[in-house]
Amino acid sequence: MPKIKKYTKKNGTTAYMFDAYLGKDPLTGDKKRTTRRGFKTKKEANIALSKLLVEVDELGLRRNEQITFQEVFEEWFKQHRREVKPTTVYALESKFRRILPFFGPYKMKNISRSHCQKAINAWAQELKTFKDYKIQANQVFRYAMKMDIIKRNPMDYVTMPKLKHEMEYNAELEDKKYYYTREELRSFLEAIQDDDMAYAMFRLLAFTGARKGELYALHWSDVDFDHKTVSLKKTLFHMSGKKQLQTSKTKASRRVVSVDDETLAILKKWRSKQIQRYLTLEIAAPFESDDKQPVFTVYNQMKHDMDYCRLAYLNEKLEQIYKNNPELPQINVHAFRHTHASLLFAAGASIKDVQARLGHTDIQTTMDIYTHVTDEAKEKTAEMFQKYMTF
Known part of the structure; x- marks a missing residue:
C-alpha cells in the first residue's frame, strides 16, 4: 500500500504527497507508477489516493473486458x-x-x-x-x-x-519407401553418374545426411579437402522472392561432418566441371574467393550469371530422374537424409553418433525418426538372436 509522505515545498510550507504503483499494462506487461503532490493535509492525500486506486482497478477491469485476440x-x-x-x-x-x-x-x-x-x-x-x-x-x-x-x-x-x-489401414502407405537400402542407393547413383551436378548433390545428401537447404547454401570454403570435412552451418531460404542465407536454426544444426575420399573425389571432379561451365558461358566466377562461390549453381539467363539453386530444384531433378529410370524405387529428397541415418545404424553407429552427424538438438528426434533400420540390419539382429539361443 502506498504511503503518504510529508515534504517541504520551495516556499517553506509543508504539504503531503504519495507515489502509487498502478499495476502492469495488460498487453505490454510494463509497470506503471504515478506521483501526486501538493495536498494540504494527510487526510486530503489519503482520500485522493483511495479514489485513484479504485479508478485504476475499474479501468483495468474494463480494459481487460474489451481486449480482443x-x-x-x-x-x-x-x-x-x-x-x-x-x-x-x-x-x-x-x-x-x-x-x-x-x-x-x-x-x-x-x-x-x-x-x-x-x-x-x-x-x-x-x-x-x-x-x-x-x-x-x-x-x-x-x-x-x-x-x-x-x-x-x-x-x-x-x-x-x-x-x-x-x-484406417493404408496398404499404399505401408509400402511407401522412406529410405534406400545400400544396394538401392548404389543403383540410384550409378543411374545418374553422367549428370555431374546431380550426381555430386545426391551423393553428398546420402553420404553426409545434409538437409536440402544446407546443401544449397554450401560454398567451396565450407569444403575442407585437406581435413576431409564439410561445414554445415547455414541454410538457404526464399523470402519475398529473394534467396537469402541464414545460420542454421540451432547450435546442434551447425556442425562439421567428415567425408569419405570417394565423395571428395566426386566433388573435386564437379568443381572442375563447374569451372569449365563458367568459362564456356564467359561468366566471371570469383574462384579466388571461395567463401563467395556456391558449390552448386544454376545459370540465370536474365542476369547472365550463376545463381543459387531454387528450393524446388532437387525435387524437380529427382522427378526427372525417376521419369528417365522407371526401374528405380522412388523416394523423396528428404529420404536421402533418412537413408544416411539408416545406413549409419546398419553400419553399427550409435544413437549419439547419428544425432551429432545429423544435427538433432533432441536425441528423441533421432530415436523417433530414425529407429527404422535396413532389412540387412534386421537380418543381422535375427541371426544374432538365433546364434545366442543355440544350445
Missing part, C-alpha cells in the same frame, strides 16, 4: 519476432493469416472452449499441419494469461481430431 496477438508478435529468425517470422505470418479470421475480432474473455474446438475441427478438415496451427494460436492465449487478461486458456481443453488416414 487481435490486440493480444499484435503485442505478442511484436516481441516474439525479435527472438526468432526471419524465416520463422515469415512462416508465422502465413499461419496467422488463417488463425486470425477465427479469433481476431473476438474479445479474449468471450472466446470459449467450444469456439476453439470449432477452429481446430475446421483446420483439420483442410490442413495436414493443423496441429501446428493449434500450437501457434495457443501461444497467444498463453501470453494473455501471462498478462492477466484471462484466467484460463480455452485452448487447453480441445480434443485433437484423428485424421482418416491415421485410423
Whole structure:
C-alpha cells in the first residue's frame, strides 16, 4: 500500500504527497507508477489516493473486458519476432493469416472452449499441419494469461481430431519407401553418374545426411579437402522472392561432418566441371574467393550469371530422374537424409553418433525418426538372436 509522505515545498510550507504503483499494462506487461503532490493535509492525500486506486482497478477491469485476440496477438508478435529468425517470422505470418479470421475480432474473455474446438475441427478438415496451427494460436492465449487478461486458456481443453488416414489401414502407405537400402542407393547413383551436378548433390545428401537447404547454401570454403570435412552451418531460404542465407536454426544444426575420399573425389571432379561451365558461358566466377562461390549453381539467363539453386530444384531433378529410370524405387529428397541415418545404424553407429552427424538438438528426434533400420540390419539382429539361443 502506498504511503503518504510529508515534504517541504520551495516556499517553506509543508504539504503531503504519495507515489502509487498502478499495476502492469495488460498487453505490454510494463509497470506503471504515478506521483501526486501538493495536498494540504494527510487526510486530503489519503482520500485522493483511495479514489485513484479504485479508478485504476475499474479501468483495468474494463480494459481487460474489451481486449480482443487481435490486440493480444499484435503485442505478442511484436516481441516474439525479435527472438526468432526471419524465416520463422515469415512462416508465422502465413499461419496467422488463417488463425486470425477465427479469433481476431473476438474479445479474449468471450472466446470459449467450444469456439476453439470449432477452429481446430475446421483446420483439420483442410490442413495436414493443423496441429501446428493449434500450437501457434495457443501461444497467444498463453501470453494473455501471462498478462492477466484471462484466467484460463480455452485452448487447453480441445480434443485433437484423428485424421482418416491415421485410423484406417493404408496398404499404399505401408509400402511407401522412406529410405534406400545400400544396394538401392548404389543403383540410384550409378543411374545418374553422367549428370555431374546431380550426381555430386545426391551423393553428398546420402553420404553426409545434409538437409536440402544446407546443401544449397554450401560454398567451396565450407569444403575442407585437406581435413576431409564439410561445414554445415547455414541454410538457404526464399523470402519475398529473394534467396537469402541464414545460420542454421540451432547450435546442434551447425556442425562439421567428415567425408569419405570417394565423395571428395566426386566433388573435386564437379568443381572442375563447374569451372569449365563458367568459362564456356564467359561468366566471371570469383574462384579466388571461395567463401563467395556456391558449390552448386544454376545459370540465370536474365542476369547472365550463376545463381543459387531454387528450393524446388532437387525435387524437380529427382522427378526427372525417376521419369528417365522407371526401374528405380522412388523416394523423396528428404529420404536421402533418412537413408544416411539408416545406413549409419546398419553400419553399427550409435544413437549419439547419428544425432551429432545429423544435427538433432533432441536425441528423441533421432530415436523417433530414425529407429527404422535396413532389412540387412534386421537380418543381422535375427541371426544374432538365433546364434545366442543355440544350445
